[in-house]
Amino acid sequence: MALTKKGSRRIVVDGVEYRWRVSSRHWCCDYDGSTLGYVVEDAARPGTTLVVETGRPAVAEPNPVPAELVLPREVAAGIRAARSNGWTPDADGAPFKLLLSAA
Template identity: 35%
Template sequence: MTIPGKGSRPITVDGVAYRWRIRRKPTYSQGNGWSPMTFAVQPAEGPGRALLVSLPFFRPDAWLGARTTAVRPALVAAAVRLALRRGWDPRRPGPAFACDVTEDDLAAMPGGPPAYEVPFPRR
């Protein structure tokens, strides 16, 4: 799996360059709040194994009000470090490595993201 260069952002974690990307539009499941917020990370240079991170939140643009948060570079860097501890080797080719981030993982991350509730739109 390769992340397209367009729309991806560079990040350096512990001296290693990566690119990360969030899907531009939510999938139907993400829009309805049935599946969590995800983002992908891969090494910036050369082939390698991609990382798919799932967060315990929903997308801010979900159609129904749901618990959500913003994905910032600090959260991406912390998720990369967590995946590396869990066995992700970005230099080896292969299928995407799935890393599910839990509430406990977020609490242990420095400056874990604050979640907030999105109110239902009024008609």
């Protein structure tokens, strides 16, 4: 499933252009919405989507607002970690899931 351009952001990591957006739900897998996550895809040829769960809370209780932001440097680090763990964004396939610990 490709990301829509509306609402997504552009990022270039190691010379490759990607599109990403914070995800309120991860459509690829069982997800309860309690952790902050984002999805990434290759901008030139959307193939396998990267789904990253940060491990941080998605909302600040009791207000339903984002507890934290996802910064571009975090997205770049997530892309590099996924690439080193076998994510091939230009290949077709099921979404690649990456779990990051809350540090």
